[in-house]
Amino acid sequence: MIVEFVIQQPTLLDALRSVPSMRVEWEQTDTTANREVLQVFWAIGDDFEAFETALHGDPTVTAPRCLTEFSDRRLYQVEQVGEGRAQSIYPAIVEVGGVIQRCTATSEGWELQVRFPDNDALSHVHDICARHDLDFRLRRKYEEASDTTRSDTFGLTEKQHQMLTQAVEQGYYEVPRKIGLDQLGSELGISHQAASERLRRAVTILTENALSLERDDRPDEGVDTQAAE
Known part of the structure; x- marks a missing residue:
């Protein structure tokens, strides 16, 4: 079952709202031996200088680092902290066996496409969003053909x-x-x-x-x- 939805998860939203011409494409999230949650993402747009300044002021992340640079996109690594880490739904998606197929963010929020094993898994993630008071808007839900x-x-x-x-x-x-x-x-x-x-x-x-x-x-x-x- 494929589900497309939008949530107001706070990670990076302050930075994106400061520079609304930029958007983010999530790449991966890892937890280190020291229990740091590191997020790697592509930033795409035309004002990287302003975006990097905004990253340093965003309370949901720290230690931003540019890993790769192209003319129209840059790959960054940040550590999720504060509300960004506390309200992340990534652990809940992994816990129920969900697989993120696409995850992007703009100043409007995070848009995800996730493969869920069943409706119970989706309901669990929805409940987590409600518990964290995160606005959840369903866009599409459909079966994936073999x-x-x-x-x-x-x-x-x-x-x-x-x-x-x-x-x-x-x-x-x-x-x-x-x-x-x-x-x-x-x-x-x-x-x-x-x-x-x-x-x-x-x-x-x-x-x-x-x-x-x-x-x-x-x-x-x-x-x-x-x-x-």
């Missing part, structure tokens, strides 16, 4: 494939239509709204994978937070 499924069905889940197949076979896309969403949903045991959402997602995923398009980070309007489809 390599076999992806090659055969262009990345559609079984439910999405079934929905789209029935819609085509029963004349939903014909002019005039031979079947409506109410009847399609009824045959699958779901509501009109759920049928509309599932069909919309199926068409979007099919198109993106068939045309090899990159998915953007737009929110998935109307995502059912109770069941990934």
Whole structure:
């Protein structure tokens, strides 16, 4: 299960809000033998001098060090301290078997894409965010198709494939239509709204994978937070 969400975890947010043209891409987090929590990240933007000054004033990190430098990005290492360390959800994600696939930050907050083993794991991380009073906004939640499924069905889940197949076979896309969403949903045991959402997602995923398009980070309007489809 893949989950995309935004949280207001405080690490580096002061620095990013001081220089909003910069953004951060998380690389890794490690704990040393002295129990220091070291975070490595890429900073991307056009004002590294101001960003480095802001790093030294950010209360969530200390000892910033530039490891690698390119024209448009630099690799930094910092130690997480204070609220940055106390409110980090990284340990909770690791504890439940989550795998971070993407983690970026801007002045608006941290955006994560995480593979969770199940809904209980997601619920645990959500509870940790609530305990730390961290705003959690779900963007998307969906099942990850296997390599076999992806090659055969262009990345559609079984439910999405079934929905789209029935819609085509029963004349939903014909002019005039031979079947409506109410009847399609009824045959699958779901509501009109759920049928509309599932069909919309199926068409979007099919198109993106068939045309090899990159998915953007737009929110998935109307995502059912109770069941990934």
